[in-house]
């Protein structure tokens with residue numbers, strides 16, 4: 001048993017208080033986040049919305065331990081991560097968070113399987129075990145038989161699924177995705193969202209940044225930022241991406257290919 005407020009399952013997964021992030025640009029200060037409070041429980045899905053420049057990526061970077069706040073406290077799994085050293089932060093990131101990016105960020109001269117193995121490389125795991133785990137992760141995203149393909153031998157949706165498998169392979173409890181459907185047609189977007197919803201059903205916490213209201217509809221909570229502050233925070237019953245997928249007739253799917261949802 002872990003006492004409340006201590007590291008472990010009793011504490012909220014994410015607890016941010018008064019988070020500020022100020023960038024210094026010559027003589028100017030850019031206040032990208034101006035006092036953000038956020039509590040997030042395990043197994044939820046959150047969409048972060050807001051206009052360009054409102055602070056979404058800045059917030060995601062801090063939540064994902066890629067960057068640190070200028071001011072405020074950030075407890076991740078009950079542990080204060082706001083003032084850690086770079087290497088401590090990298091360690092927390094490796095254990096706690098898997099990332100999915102809009103542009104997939106796959107290594108082009110490397111197979112799907114090797115791309116997925118990448119996060120395990122520096123963890124002292126044998127190559128046989130790395131292969132095994134990467135295969136399991138590719139199976140979870142429906143890519144059996146594509147292990148040896150290079151990214152340019154895969155469709156956009158398949159590349160994004162490789163990126164999701166890579167985010168899953170370390171078994172981190174949090175998956176963060178910045179515009180994960182930004183480069184995909186509508187049918188493929190639904191497929192990616194169905195995979196992300198499946199992860200939430202398995203107890204993962206999914207945090208995504210999106211400009212698109214119909215993608216945010218798949219999350220159970222929507223947070224809206226404006227000028228570095230949360231101006232709206234609402235719970236909702238998520239739309240089922242699997243149901244949305246089933247409702248698209250194949251002809252319509254073909255007609256909408258290449259068009260953002």
Ligand SMILES: Nc1ncnc2c1ncn2[C@@H]1O[C@H](COP(=O)(O)OP(=O)(O)OP(=O)(O)O)[C@@H](O)[C@H]1O
Nearest residue numbers: 023025030032050051052053054055056057058059
């Ligand atoms: N490294 C940086 N140095 C200086 N200013 C920055 C830096 N990164 C972001 N900013 C500024 O901070 C503010 C918030 O930027 P951020 O990237 O978080 O916005 P965003 O909501 O993700 O926008 P978009 O939807 O366009 O991706 C913007 O005014 C931006 O110009």
Ligand SMILES: [Mg+2]
Nearest residue numbers: 053056057058
């Ligand atoms: Mg951004």
